Amino acid sequence: MAENIKVAYWPGCVSRGFTPELHGSMALVAEKLGWELVELDRANCCGAGVIAEHNQELADTLNARTFALAQQTGLSMMNICSTCQGAQSECQQRLDADSAYRAHINEVLSGQGLSYEKDKGGFTNKNFLWLLVEDYGLDRLKEQVVRPLSGLRVGPFYGCYIVRPKERLGYGKHPDRDVYLEKVIEALGGQVVEYDGARKCCGFPVIAMARETSLRQAGTHVGDAIDAGADCLVTPCPLCHLNLDMQQPEAAKVVNRDLGLAVLHLPQLVGLALGVEPKELGMAKHIASTRWVEERLSAVAA
Amino acid sequence: MADYTIKVRRFQPESGEGPYWEEFNVDLDPSLSVLDGLLQAKDREDGSLAVRCSCRAAICGSCGMKINGQSGLGCKTQIGEAQELADKQASATGKGGEGNSIVIEPMGNMPVIKDLVTDMESTHWTKIRRVTPWLLPHGEPPEREYIVEPESMIDITQSMACIQCGACVSSCLSMEADHEFIGPAALAKAYRFVGDPRDAETHERLHDLADDPHGIYDCTHCFSCIDACPKGVAPMDQIMRLRRKAGEVGIEDPNSGHDHEIAFVKIIEKKGTLDESLLLQESFAPGIKGKLKPNKRAIREMLGSIPTAIRGIKTGKMRSLHKLIPGVHPKLPDQDDVKTIFAHAEEHSEEFNLYIKGEEGELAEDDVEKGIERSTDPDTPQEVKNG
16 A cells, blocks of 8 residues: 655635635545645745736745745645646746756745755645545545445536646646546546536636626536536636636626536545535535535435 | 548538538558648548648648647647547546547637638737737837847747747637637737837837736636647737736726736735735725725626625625635734745846746756846846846
8 A cells, every 4th residue: 555645735825715615625535535734824825826927036936935834844745726736836847947046036035944945855736636646546545435426427627727738737747637537536436527618717817807708707617517417516726616606696697597506626526425424525605506416425325 | 650530620611501520531650740631631532621731840820720629730739649639538538448539620719711721810810900010119210220139039039939820819718708808819919019129109008908808807817828829929928928017017907907916916915825805805996995996897896796795605605704804814924924025026126037948957057157137127138137
């Protein structure tokens, strides 16, 4: 049996903000899987691409600080947000490509007793999805399933930041990262629903600036998944969740049709298969009702 | 040599019928291109198969198409790689096996004229013309050539590499939702002139693109165009540069784009992690405690967000004081450290290190000896300054 997972854990802002059910369900699932999460409670926001748009060096330094805090624990890092993954990978790529730039950034961090070192002890920063497939392994995951998601039709929704740009996100070494959700759904006993929106944009980044463009994207993808027969969507990104779930009633108005499709966070879907109760996973906090998902699963004893 | 099945989305306007799929079997070396496969099918099976192409070397930009759903050039995509992707996609949805059909479609976001030939005029070129794609110089042109520091052009070399193939337009997810979005190709072209030291209308160009509801703040930051572009233009990065420049010259757009960015940055400077309620408030009504200046659109947006907030309170998602009251969000224990980082980074009036310069060791060692900062500011020659 492979080693147990122990990582420095960066939960991100939104998982403790408007999607608190994500942070809570991650903790429960880690416990079930026997993972040890060392929470980085001093770490700062990744900038979500917005700080980089304002000042690239600022975004790079802020994320170097987070990496340095993780490296202080001697562990690799895990995030639970596609947007954190993308924004942090962008900064890490820039830092790793240039030792002089890294030295410059570390000069600022040294005053805080911190330093980011490239590849220190094989340091990586991976989303829960990547860690689950690459480090924990689907076979081990299958062994842990006590309530197979039999008959549950699940549409994957990745979030842009975890699928593009390919070159930055390690697709050279891990070319299947954009089909991991499908593999996890199958490993949990569920049925993958093929629909157009799986790797498209939820629209969240422009919700404040171009509301209609934003909600049209969310509404279209949710509608396409419903038309393809999905019982729910699953996403590793809480920002996608905000647009697909929290804004779903508003998105329905923009695309002018009834929606009403449950959107699960990835740890919630895993948690259900591991036998955790929907209530414990915070599913009652969702805007789009998850009752249908619960009814379909209740036929299978936990 | 190997056998491949290409599945082409076809359309003949003269037939009066809708589009349909047709499969062709082709036989060629895996290192040859998808375009070579199409030309073989056209040669051996159906001469009426329409595809636009010329140089076959990723220079002319004629053969933009979607291959297994990915926008790119037919001549730059090896058929062997396309086969691998087709098989991977099939395995993800439980179909599995090898030798799955390679799916080829005309480019997206534009009308189809025939088979793989799209109408570039009605979308791509119209949008390119929208951004005034020529130099608007200061005063009378010089008698001979313009003299500029070679370094001052570095910032725009990436956008100058565009071959107008339309692959980015085809892949654009904002344009799928808003056909009026100016789009990645045209905005990258706009940056080619905004960043050009010879252009005199930088401010006007930026104002125009920031004020347009379908302009720079309509880009949803999905990275599709970056992966689609065969020439490394990274149009989305150029759009982010346009936003940064617009902010630097103090353009207040009516789309809350600049306000949103500043609100986000200020919140992280103050708190370390995101205060979502404060972000919402400050994006639409910045400085509400100081000078109140929400415009009509912002008031509409604020009111529009109330039903969502009420739903969030009902389910318990937002049922806590710091989520309901802007500004109550707790700051990090080491927030002073975060503030130090802000103070340091904001000191640099010039941007630097915007570009990934290559792998460690290739270019960096030289810099270590000389000092570290480099500038891409057009007014500052690319010389080394002390960090």
